[in-house]
Amino acid sequence: MNLRKYFTLIKAGILDFLQFRLGTFVIIVGNMIYLIVIYNLWKAIYASVDTPTVNGMTFEETMIYLVLASSMFSFMECFLVWEMGRSIQDGNITLALLKPMGYAKYQYFSLAGNLVASFFLTFIPTFIVIEIITNGAIRPGINLLFFLFSVILGTTINFAVDFFVGTICIYTESIWGINIMKEVIVMFLSGATVPLAFFPKTLRSIVDFLPFQAIYHTPLTILTDSTLTIPAMLSMLGMQCIWVVVTLLIGNLFWHFSIRAITVNGG
Amino acid sequence: MNNIIQLTDVSKEFKVLNRREGLKGSIQDLFSRDYKTVHAVNHISMNIHPGEIVGYLGPNGAGKSTTIKMMTGVLEPTSGEILVHGRTPYKNRTQNAQEIGVVFGQRSQLWWSLPLIESFKILKDIYQISDVDYQDMLALYESLVDVQDLYHKPVRQMSLGQRTLSDILAAFLHNPPVVFLDEPTIGLDVSMKSKIRELIKALNQQKKTTVILTTHDMGDVDALCKRIVIIDKGTMLYDNDIEHLRSFFGAYRTLKVKLSKHITDYSEEAKNRAIQTMEELITPQFPNAHFQISAEEDWVNILINESEVELMKVLSFIQTKNKIYDMQLDEISTESVIKKIYEGDGGHEPA
Amino acid sequence: MKTLSLPYYAHIYKMILIQDIKSKMSYRADFFISTIGMIFTNLSSLAAFYITFLNFPSVMGWSYHEMLFLYGFSLLALTPLQCLFDNNWSLRNFVYRGDFIKYCFRPINTYFYFISEVFDLKGLGQGAFGLVTLIYAWNKLQLPVTFLIIVQLLLALTTASLFMIAIMNFAAATCFYIINSGYVMVTANKFRDYAKYPITIFEPFFRFIFTFIIPIAFIAYYPSLLFLRTNNIPLLTWLSPLIGVVFFYLSYLFWMHGARNYTGTGS
Structure with a gap:
């Protein structure tokens, strides 16, 4: 079994990622910020009521x-x-x-x-x-x-x-x-x-x-x-x-x- | 004579990131910046007089657009000095823009969705054209082309030819002393090409506008330019009259004669015989001249360097010895001369 | 030659604007559908807001109507961006196709000339939506209406609008420097949705981020304190017009630098 071709494939994948690294990075950061906002918002909402469930x-x-x-x-x-x-x-x-x-x-x-x-x-x-x-x-x-x-x-x-x-x-x-x-x-x-x-x-x-x-x-x-x-x-x-x-x-x-x-x- | 455009030893370099190959390479690229310097324009000097139409020629990537961008003030030269109408374009981009007109290839600078006349009205205000000058210009346009039909047509609905025409009119609208036309006839049909050439010529003559024209179409050059400048790989190869360009190669013309009425024998031997006969006929008569003789179908072709012997003398000599049934003269075309310059065998007088 | 003064620019802007609106009007169907789309966007966003906060009397000390005030304020502050600076979305296409150069040949400022080209009418729908929301909240909160307050409100709205415009300038201008910049624009655009929340719901670290790095807190939160927390107005609220102008100017410099940089490449 020749493992080389799998490495080549993986390498191509990483290369591709680096080529477009910024786009990917921006998407990840964007999603993270979205999650942070959502998390904080709902935490604040739940904190403002006494019951654990809404x-x-x-x-x-x-x-x-x-x-x-x-x-x-x-x-x-x-x-x-x-x-x-x-x-x-x-x-x-x-x-x-x-x-x-x-x-x-x-x-x-x-x-x-x-x-x-x-x-x-x-x-x-x-x-x-x-x-x-x-x-x-x-x-x-x-x-x-x-x-x-x-x-x-x-x-x-x-x-x-x-x-x-x-x-x-x-x-x-x-x-x-x-x-x-x-x-x-x-x-x-x-x-x-x-x-x-x-x-x-x-x-x-x-x-x-x-x-x-x-x-x-x-x-x-x-x-x-x-x-x-x-x-x-x-x-x-x-x-x-x-x-x-x-x-x-x-x-x-x-x-x-x-x-x-x-x-x-x-x- | 004073110059409207003056380029003194102008160079432009670009730094281009050397991208390495493969995975290792792109990781290295993240950390190191290995730049390569590209010399787009190399020590170019030229002076252009008011009212001239100058053809600025060169193969793709020769540095034509870079030079034009520097003259329009969009780019700053790495070294050297440029003066357009007495100003350094890069330092005074907006003032410089007031005094030039630009048409850049097929990229329309007009408002895509507006009728032409509305674009003109906006340009009138942007360039602060007085009502009198504006009306004069429109009157001139109407006398030159059927611009009335275009006025109320949005630019996006125009054909390529109409759009180019409109763009040229827009570039001349504020009556600038200098207009840059970058490949104005690219992609147009024959009749539109000649229409555009006539328009440029008329505007140049009426308004005494200096025109810098880049093109790949030698038809443009032959129709419009007295003077041409050729660059390749950023270096200037030629700057002189177009007439002089031909003699630059020696004044070659081809004389074609038909010596018998009906030729039935098209074999190689027959051709060789015809060539040999011609050679034996004319060489003793003009011992200082070098002829290149060939034969094709009915014709015998004689390539004559007119700096050695006048073509007419050769023709009349042949006529005294033979009956000539038909004859033709072929000029060497600008196109083939320029092709030779691009290919790098310019400047040699062929032996 | 006359100097290129403010009246000159105002006149050119008006000319181009009127022509753009005229030509947009010839696509009436497109205009109506876009406007309806815009109204739907705002309606659904308002409905989501309503559903989220209806059940809670207050979130982190912010009453429902105060939250609504922030919401309306942010919509109004984002209206100039939507109406006047929409051409930034096309910048990428102009640059990649090489058509951007046409903006460099005119005897006027490149950024001005580029931005002036498009007026997005449907943004007015959003503005009307924001105005109605703000007036409703204003009324419910029984806030005073005096000449001074109206002036303050207008000033606050104007300077607040500069922040998101600047963020979008930065995002759009990335196309001068990198390929694949579409994601930057889309991600940055999402920030405007977060502007409507009071910044106090976030942890201190993110409060800092949203104040000084991605300054969306200035779009609604800080200026709103001027009207909602009159006895406790922080320094940043007073400084926000100044920060807004500086931030906008920085984004303008970044944009122009990119434009100059870009025209230097390519033959």
Whole structure:
């Protein structure tokens, strides 16, 4: 067995890192500052009430939830809206339409590799660090398996939402506006900025009827809530599956409807 | 005669970080800074008179843009002195900018989303052009090109040719004494090229503007420049009239004659026979001249150095001995001369 | 030749600004969508703020309405950055494509000329949002309204805005020195979200960082003390206009130095 090629590979990886060391360094520092701010903020909030739990969550649970949510958000970020918007504007979309594969499928599977890689590179390390810092607050068990399935389903819903929003770019030049709207709505209503447990009752019941909570909230709950039974987890996965079907269906219908407009007008 | 631009022994050096290869190298790069000095421009001197159009030529990376950037005040020379209209450009960048116009390649300096006339209005205020001068300039433009059609078109909707045209008009708008044009005709079609050349020529004549033009297109040079400056690898190779450039190589011209009406035999032997016949014919008559004779299809080609013998004499001598059915004259082109200079065999009188 | 004086610059600025707004108006759809996107961003951020602090009477001695005051103040202070200095986001593209040189050929200041080129209308939406929030909080806190206080408020807002503008100048100008500077800009941009929290929630070490290294505490916290803690105004609050001007000037020097440095390379 020749070990040389593995060393070469590792070397290339490190070289690559050094080449872009500043970018990486800046991202790490940026995330650290974000964590510091979040940590201090919630510490101050919890310090200002007498009870150890707020809305059923301890300080530690809230922190774990928010840190994992932000890391899930960054690993799922795939800039699909930007890519679709740009290729619609510069006309490259017609090239993509020539491919012997549905556009949505093509995008989904070309993003899949990326997502797997960034799952291992950003989410897993964060998870391990949290486990070490909190002395294993998350009990690893069957929930990890459910979590994995749930993440895949969540990613798919996120993709479907992005695909739907990207399609809107056929009608407008404002990619920035469309994208920022999507980003804040998804971030907020999925519980990535504030845990859904903190939401007022009426808002919470509205959010439960929307697909966004199935992106981050469902996988995170499966991972962190140790009181969940297997049937409960199964029913959560079932809900996610329904959302996958619904969002993909709507996304595809909208796409096919819109693309007809392009081909008719000779976009 | 006084000079509008004066470069005295100007040099520009850049320091470039030597990047080492491999992992070890990039770690070393983190700690040490090993610089290599690049001499972009090397001891260049030139004087440019008011109203001249000077072609500034050289292969890619020769240092043309660096020189122009120094003359526009964007770059500071490492050594030497530059005076543009009596000012040191780098020390007075903003004042200098008031008195020059620049068109830099295909990079439009106009406001991308604005109609041309709105860009002009902003430029009018930036350069503080008086209403009278502004109106005069627009009137001149209207007499030279169909600028009316462009006025209300946003720059981003223009074709490359229209954009270049607009950029040139914008550069002349404040009637600067000097205009720098960096490859103004690059990427344009033939008719647009000639339109732009005519415009530059007209503006130069009407406004007595000094124009420094860099280009790779010898058509630009032939149409516009009396004088050319050639640099390569930062060093000046040539600075003189374009006419003189040709004689720089010896005044070569090719005389082509057709000596029989219908040639049926295109074989090598036939060609060699024709060459030999011609050689035996003319060499004894002009013993001091060196001819290069070749043959192709119907033609016999004679390369004549006119500093040795006049072409017309050779032609009339041949006519006394043979019937000439047809004839052509080929000038040696500027392009091939400059190509020779770039390739480094400039300056030798071929034996 | 006339000197390039302040009225001259003001006039040029007005000219370019009006033209830019005019041409933006020809993309009305884009403008509306961007504005709606901006409103959504602010709405969701306000909702997150509301949900987080609603359940708590006070955090570290800061009442809900005082926090809201900080929030509105920071939005207003960030409005000039959003409206007037948005072209910094494009600096990177100009530099990497080599188009930046066009800003160096005019007889006016390069930084001024570059920044003047873009006016971001949707920033006004954010400003209106901030203003309404601030007035609401002001009212709820029953703060006095006198001529002097209004003047103080305007002065405080103006100088506070300089800090984030300077941070973004620094971040944008990194593209003159390094490749891959996009991350620097994105990371620096996130700092503006942290400006709305009272700095007292942080440990002393980070208080120091956010005051003197990344001075986001001057965007809302220090100037707000002028109105919220009238009997105990720290020296830094009084000094903040001076520090703001100096900090902005430093960022301007860094930017200009980069611009000069950059034009020196490449043929």
